[in-house]
Amino acid sequence: MTETQANTLYSAFTARIDAVLDALEMEGDLPPDTNRANVSVEPPRDPSHGDLSTNAAMVLAKGAATNPRALAEKIVEHLAHDPMIESAEIAGPGFINLRLARQNWIEELAAIAELGADYGKSAMGAGARVNVEYVSANPTGPMHMGHCRGAVVGDALASLLEFAGHEVTREYYVNDAGGQVDTLARSAHLRYxxxxxDDIGDIPEGLYPGDYLVPVGKAAAEEFGDRFQSLPESEWLPIFRAFAVERMMDLIKSDLAMLGIKHDVFSSEAALQAAKKPEAAEAWLREHDLVYDGVLEAPKGKAPPEDWEPVELPLFRSTRYGDDQDRPIKKSDGKWTYFGADLAYHMQKAESADALIDVWGADHSGTVKRIKAAVAALSEGQGEPIPFDVKLVQMVQLLRGGEPVKMSKRSGNFVTIADMVEEVGKDVVRFSMLTRKPEAQMDFDFAKVVEQSKDNPVFYVQYAHARISSILRKAAAEGITPSADGLDLLGEHDLAVIKQAAQFPREVEAAARSREAHRIAFYLYDLAAEFHALWNMGNDDAEKRFIVAQNPALSAARLFLASQIGQVIRNGLALLGVEAVEEL
Structure with a gap:
């Protein structure tokens, strides 16, 4: 076990396997300093095979100049003397399946009680600084459904990485330097x-029509009076650009707060350009022959526009990294392309992080390869290439009882996050966004996400916690207190739930390592299923209920069990930014 692993049941048995391998090295059955990097200890795919499985013999046999089953026999011989292992059996070509002594599970339950909210926390990240950038919507309107899933995925991932021992910065990139901000300023001036x-009539084509700009116009009128009412655009455009962006960012922060999301850093594209960061990035790329002046090719697959003519532009050599053509970092008017500004922005982030993660909409998939290549080149110029991961998030289809949802009056043409949260609640929205892999399409049906059934993961997990809370309230009313004194009275059906709960620390590390926060939501559903199954046993057999008449010791032990399962559910929900309910 390394210093960065959590002190869990799984890491403890990894250490036990390591000790056996140390012994085999001393006995000459393994070469000295054998590389064990690929040795794993994890639950078998089929629970009937045991509690843990290791591939140690499979991956080390070649180096030991023997066959896997022969090496497995030597490992099993050592494990047979371990009192915490009930049995060790060789399966297939050389896998080893372990059944653990029940004392392991009793001790794990006690560990949950001792660690409480810290159960599952890991030092795996070793304090490495990770910058997670998510949402980063243009500051031109309220947050809508197109932003919601990425916002939740990014925020849950940031919390997961913190829990796993990383130092995390949550960042929002404010795109306040493009033409869309000028459009926003003109729209805000019209509302002003x-x-x-003034009678403004219908909103002109090309401006933003949403009612959300009405209060911005009123605020501008209070701020400026009639000073800019009749002046030419050149007089008011820069002022209204800054004013409107500030008001829109206040609105965006307010909408995100409804989802429980708060960023640490808001980086401005305009400030980035004012600081000449894109020029610095271009200079470094030219110095390393990654940017050159060339002619951009005509659009492929169709005839170019009549007014099209070849223009020499600074091009990034993205074809070196698998792109179909080199990409411009500047436009013909000298302004930076989005790609060019993005290069400089990532270079800036890399200055204060050990790893970068961006959460983007799936419509940005075409830019992933070249931006990752450029970031690798730029960060290499500052030392070692910085790890950079892009998580693509698919859109969500909004439904109500299977029918597409009508659009929001507030926004003009989309459903806002505020609309969603006000109708079904923050916790339902957040958990629902994590019930599928981000790269998979998903439906969000307003009727189904509040449905009280096993088919609704949000309800199913929350109901497990509410049931536990109800049990504990009932026990308190009857004067029964949870106690660890009688845990030896628990049966095999009770241990099944403990075994599922004991996987939480391992799931945290696996999810953090793969950058997949949705794995925690999947795990919580499985844990809830085990708990509900245990609860339902009591419907048919009174001796399997949590409160057993005339058996206070067993009742106290089962209440202790229920209390710790509730703790694990709370810990998992906290990573997702969801509150555990006491009743439904």
Whole structure:
């Protein structure tokens, strides 16, 4: 076991296997300093095979100049003397399946009680600084459904990485330097004139029509009076650009707060450009022959526009990294392309992080390869290439009883996050967004996400915690207190739930390592299923209920068990930003 692993049942048995391998090295059955990097200790796919399985013999046999089963026999011979292992059996070509003594599970339950909210926490990250950038929507309107899934995925991932021992920065990149911000400023000025009494008629084509800009116009009228009512655009555009972006970011932060999301850093694209960061990035790339002046090819697959003509532009050599053509970092008017500005922004982030993670919409998939290549090149210039991962998140289809949802009046053409949270609640929205892998399409049906059934994961997990809370309230009313004194009275059906709970620390590390926060939601559903199954046994057999008449010792032990399962559910939900309910 390394210093960065959590002190869990699984890491403890990894250490036990390591001790056996140390002994085999001393006995000459393994070469000295055998590389054990690929040795794993994990639950078998089929629970009937045992509690743990190791591939040690399979991956080390070649180096030991023997066959896997022969090496497995030597490992099993040593494990047979371990009092915490009930049995060790060789399966197939050389896997070893272990059945653990029940004392392991009793001790794990006690560990959950001792660690409480820290159960599952890991030092795996070793304090490495990870920058997680997510949402980063253009500051041109309220947060809508197109942003919601990525916001939740990014926020849950940041919490997961913190829990696993990383130092995390949650960042939002404010795209406040493009043409869409000028459009926002013009739209806000129109609403400003409206607030001053002008008849603005229909919103002109190309401007933002949503009602969310009405309060921005009123605020501008209060701030500026009629000073900019009749002036030419050149006089008010820069002022309204800054004013509107600030107000939109206040609205965006408010909408995100409804989801329980708060970023640590808001980085401005305009400030980035003012600091000449794109120029610095271009200079470094030119110095390393990664940017050159070349002619951009005409659009492929169709005839170019009549006014198209070849223009020499600074191009990044993205074809070196599998792209079909080199990409411009500047436009013909000298302004930076989105790609060019993005290069400089990632270079800036890399200055204060050990790893970068971006959460993007799936519509950005075409830029992943070249931006990752450019970031690798730029960060290499500062030392070692910085690890950079992009998580792509698919869109969500909104339904109500299977029918597409009508659009929001507030926004003009989309459903806002505020609309969703106000209708079904923050916790339902957040958990629902994590019930499928981010790269998979998903439906969000307003009727189904509040449905009280096993088919609704949000309800199923919350109901498990509410049931536990109900049990404990009932026990308290009857004067029964949870106690670890009689845990030896628990039966095999009770241990099945403990075994599922004991996987939580391992799931945390696996999810953090793979950057997949949704794995925690999947795990919680499985844990809830085990708990509900145990509860249902009591419907048919009174001796398997949590409160057993005339048996206070067993009742106290089962209540202790229920209390710790509730703790694990709370810990998992906290990583997802979801509160555990006491009753439903």
């Amino acid at each position: 004139r409206e607030a001053l009494g």
